[in-house]
Amino acid sequence: MLQSVQRRRQPPDREERRLARRLRRRDPDVLADLYRQYGSASYGVLLRTLRDRDAADDVQQQVFAEVWKRGEQYDPERAGLLTWILTIARSRAIDHLRRRVPEPVSSDELVRLAGGGDAPADTDRVLDRWHVAELLAVLPDHERELLRLRFYEELSQTEIAARLDLPLGTVKARMVRALRKLREHLDAADGAGPGEATA
Amino acid sequence: MSRQDPEELLVGDLTPDELTAMRGRAANDPDLAAALSLAEALSAADADVWRAAETPSLRFAPDGAGRELPVWSRLCIRSDARQHSVGAPFVTALATVLLVVGLGAGFLLRGGLDGGPETDTRLEAAAPVSLVRAGTAPVDAGGVARMVAGGDGRMVVRVHGLPPTGDRGWYQVWMHGSGRTVSVGNFRVRADGTGVVKMPLRVDPRRYPAMDVTLQTPADGNRHSGVSVLRSSGAA
Numbered sequence: 001m002l003q004s005v006q007r008r009r010q011p012p013d014r015e016e017r018r019l020a021r022r023l024r025r026r027d028p029d030v031l032a033d034l035y036r037q038y039g040s041a042s043y044g045v046l047l048r049t050l051r052d053r054d055a056a057d058d059v060q061q062q063v064f065a066e067v068w069k070r071g072e073q074y075d076p077e078r079a080g081l082l083t084w085i086l087t088i089a090r091s092r093a094i095d096h097l098r099r100r101v102p103e104p105v106s107s108d109e110l111v112r113l114a115g116g117g118d119a120p121a122d123t124d125r126v127l128d129r130w131h132v133a134e135l136l137a138v139l140p141d142h143e144r145e146l147l148r149l150r151f152y153e154e155l156s157q158t159e160i161a162a163r164l165d166l167p168l169g170t171v172k173a174r175m176v177r178a179l180r181k182l183r184e185h186l187d188a189a190d191g192a193g194p195g196e197a198t199a
Numbered sequence: 200m201s202r203q204d205p206e207e208l209l210v211g212d213l214t215p216d217e218l219t220a221m222r223g224r225a226a227n228d229p230d231l232a233a234a235l236s237l238a239e240a241l242s243a244a245d246a247d248v249w250r251a252a253e254t255p256s257l258r259f260a261p262d263g264a265g266r267e268l269p270v271w272s273r274l275c276i277r278s279d280a281r282q283h284s285v286g287a288p289f290v291t292a293l294a295t296v297l298l299v300v301g302l303g304a305g306f307l308l309r310g311g312l313d314g315g316p317e318t319d320t321r322l323e324a325a326a327p328v329s330l331v332r333a334g335t336a337p338v339d340a341g342g343v344a345r346m347v348a349g350g351d352g353r354m355v356v357r358v359h360g361l362p363p364t365g366d367r368g369w370y371q372v373w374m375h376g377s378g379r380t381v382s383v384g385n386f387r388v389r390a391d392g393t394g395v396v397k398m399p400l401r402v403d404p405r406r407y408p409a410m411d412v413t414l415q416t417p418a419d420g421n422r423h424s425g426v427s428v429l430r431s432s433g434a435a
Binding site: 026028031032035039040043047053056057060061064065068129130132133134135136137139141144147148150151152154156157158172175176179180182183186 | 204206207209210211212233234237238240241242243244245246247248249250251252253254255257258259260261262263
C-alpha cells in the first residue's frame with residue numbers, strides 16, 4: 001500500500017494536457033498525434049500480450065478507434081493519457097484472447113493480463129521473444145534499425161557506419177542511447193505495480 | 200577493457216575472449232549482468248521479432264481528420280490544435296484594430312478634432328467671420344466661423360474662452376438679417392472652454408449677415424435667450 005502511494009502518477013506535462021484538451025474537444029487530427037506519442041507503447045503491450053503481429057495490428061486499430069470514440073469521457077484527473085490508452089489496449093487484448101478459439105488462454109493468464117497475479121521473473125521477461133518485440137517497439141525506427149544491424153545482422157560498428165553513411169561516433173552514440181532506453185523501459189516495467197491509476 | 204559503461208561495452212566489437220571475460224565479471228556486477236542479458240535477448244531475436252517491432256501505421260481516421268483549414272481559421276488557431284482558440288498575439292492585434300476603429304468612429308461622430316475640418320478644404324478656405332466677446336462673457340472669449348453657401352451649405356464654428364455649461368444649458372448659434380433671426384445649431388464646450396462644431400447651413404449668409412452665440416437654458420426653449428456671449432465683429 002505504501003508503494004501504491006509512492007507511485008502516484010506524475011502531473012501531466014504541457015504536451016499531454018494539450019492532447020487531452022484536443023481529444024475532449026473532438027479535434028479529428030488529435031488521433032494522429034496521439035498515435036505518434038503513444039502508438040508504439042500500445043502496440044508493444046498488444047504484441048507481448050497477443051504474441052501475434054497481425055492480431056496486435058488489428059487490435060491496435062480497435063484501441064485507437066475506441067480512444068477516439070471515448071475521448072469526451074477521458075478524465076485527466078483519474079489517469080494520464082498513456083495509462084488510459086494502455087488500459088484500453090489491455091482490455092481489448094483480453095477480449096481478443098477470449099474470442100480466439102483455437103488457442104485458449106488459461107484463466108491465470110487472463111488474470112495476469114488484467115493486472116493481477118505475479119509478474120514473471122525479470123530474466124524470463126527479458127528472454128521472452130515477444131517481450132523483446134515489445135521493448136524494441138518503443139524505439140524510434142532509426143534506433144531500432146541500428147540495433148537490428150548490430151545484433152541480428154551482426155555487423156560491426158564500422159560496417160554499420162559505412163552502410164548508413166554515418167560517422168562512426170554517431171553510430172556508437174545512437175546505439176548506446178537505444179540500449180539505455182531499453183534498460184530504462186525494462187526498469188520502469190519492473191517497477192510498475194498496482195499503484196498506477198486506471199481509467 | 201578499461202571502459203565502464205555496460206552499454207558501451209555491448210555495442211563494441213568484442214573479441215570472444217573479451218566477451219567471456221565480461222560474462223565472468225557480470226556475476227558480480229548486476230548492472231553489467233542486466234545489460235548483458237538484454238544484449239543476449241536482442242541477439243536471440245529472429246527476423247519475425249524485429250519485423251513485429253515495427254509499429255503499424257494507424258488506419259483509422261476520424262471524419263474531418265487531415266482536412267485543410269481555411270486561411271482565416273489558420274490565423275486564429277493555435278499551432279498545437281485545430282480548435283479555434285485565439286492566440287494572445289492575435290487578440291492583441293485584434294484589440295489594436297478595434298481601438299483604432301473605435302477612435303476613428305469617435306472622431307467622426309464628434310465632428311472631428313480641431314484640425315479635423317481641414318479636410319473640408321472648401322469650407323476651411325472660406326472667409327473667416329470673427330466672433331468677439333459679448334455681454335458678460337469672459338474677457339478672453341472669442342471665436343471664428345466659416346461658411347459655404349449653396350445646396351450643400353455648411354458652417355464651422357470654433358470658440359474658446361467660454362465656460363462649460365454642463366447639463367444646465369448649451370450654446371446656440373444664431374444668424375440675423377432683415378429683422379429675422381434663425382437658429383443654425385448648438386454646441387457645448389470642453390472643460391478647457393474650447394469647442395468646435397460643424398453644421399449644415401440652410402440659409403443664405405448674404406441675407407443673414409450678422410451672427411451671435413447665446414447661452415441657452417431649457418427654459419428658453421427654441422427662443423433666443425438674449426444672453427449673447429459672442430457676436431460677429433460687424434454685428435451691433
